[in-house]
Amino acid sequence: MTESINIVVFIKQVPDVPSIRIDEQRMTIIREGVESIINPLDCVALQAALELREGQGGGNITAITMGPPQSEEVLREALAAGADQGILLTDPAFAGADTLATSHVLARAVSKLRQFPDLLLCGMQSIDSDTGHVGPQLAEELDLPQVCGVNEIHIDGKSLVLKRLSDGFVDTVRVSLPALLTVNKDLCPVRDLSLGEIEVAFSQREIIRWTSSDLNLQRDEVGLRGSATHVRKLRSPATRTGGKIVTGSPQTIVDTLIQKLESMSILDEEDGN
């Protein structure tokens, strides 16, 4: 089982969601001053690819991202982590894509690779849009089997034996290669990159860039025009309005609470006191 393995990892540059703020007037995200990062689950996918390559004693890892020119940064980080090549799919026409249009561009890029990969890995979902659709839709377009939410991977000849959590069950799954997996956070811990490695990746390595025309894509297949869904509006989550606020000694608080539970018939009322 020392056959080398050819893996593609799909990564997405996302805003660091916990630090975003909302412009309440315009109902948009304030991106200024917010760091861009690799989607955390995509880091797990990348780490898994590195470990599988090591376990097989060799192979090739290609990191692919679609996004504006600055998403090149996440590919450089992937190179620093140990990916062999990075491919940036970038074109103004790709902007505004939903998962249908995004998976189409990614699928086209995979088909353009010199060698069709044995394994395609994605994070289970992204922290910004949170859909988890791109993996399965990519598998559909490339006619590959898919397994989502994987937290253990073993290679067994021409197939994989996997574990995943699904609707309250721990499943052991066998899938033939080539296949697409989406991974969850329990698959493996993510190694921190040393700054030295990052600097090398930033300075020396070539990033491959493909646009619409390189991928032979028409305007209406990609971006907003190639998308089935549109975001009509963004709004704040509906809020409840706060009610009565009570302060006082712990005993007052407990009494108030018990009274409320009695009035809701969650506790039976007590006679006397």
Next chain:
Amino acid sequence: MRKTEINKIPGRVWVFGDYREYFQNRITLQLIAKARDLAETLNTGITVVLLGEQIHQYAMEYVAHGADTVMVADHSNLKEYEVETYTTVLAKWAKEYQPEIFLAGATSFGREFFPRLAKRLSTGLSADCVDLEVDPETSLLVQTTPSFGGELLAEVITPDRRPQMATVHPGIFREFPHNSEAIGRIIYPEVDVFSEPRVKVTRSRPQSKGKVSLEDASVVIAGGMGLGSKGQFELLNELAAILEGEVGATRPAILAGWADEDRLLGQTGKSVKAKLVISIGTSGALQYTTGIQGAETVIAINRDPNAPIFRIADLGLVADGKTVLPLLLETLRRRI
């Protein structure tokens, strides 16, 4: 049933009938209830599509809970929930019968197979919706879905392609009661099921022992970091036992190891529709409060009077949970 009759199926709002763990998993019934609203606005009916082997009993259940039509594919190769097989059967039906809307629960399986189906049908899909409505002017389905970790809600539409597909967060909508007098049609269109799945589940074991699900509990006691320690957090179990409720937790409390992942409330966890939530030592981050928004009454205990949790609580008690919880338990024990 002859084809001409099948083509007259009135229900163009479709619901994927997920009957696994039927008595715990109410998502299909919740979707049928919501589909009723949507179907009325669109002047059509509800069709539940049901795939499996020997599943007639579930078809009857769906009618009793409000389905107008149940389309059943009964085949031994459909016994296991398998993404590619299910996609093939449902894509064929959707092309033939052209539903306007197609909903599935945002279960692990729903979120794995619906994207593949949407792709095969070249149509749009929104994920884990928390609200659905038909815009009366455009007749389009407005799919409200959380984005940016629940900080914002996006209203998504699928203007030109059909069906308009969505997965829906469990526990958001309320099911109709069982009505054994309800009348509906159960039909068995012909299906062709290929049987060479490339993905095989060789073993499947339950993840944890079956407690009452949080989504269905009528009282939920929720705790967060304000409780200070695992020992304090575990007192919630006693309170839950007295009030016949279930314990839920915020993400930080779960990360601290105070509760299991299946107790998680909020955006990436469960949403409750309890009669009462008592939320103790939780500051009220949005990621968490989205999970308790649906409760009828929220009582919050937090020592910081400015904590955001008080902006959504019907009754806010300003106190340290660490002090109040033992005192409350002591008082309640004396009453029993």
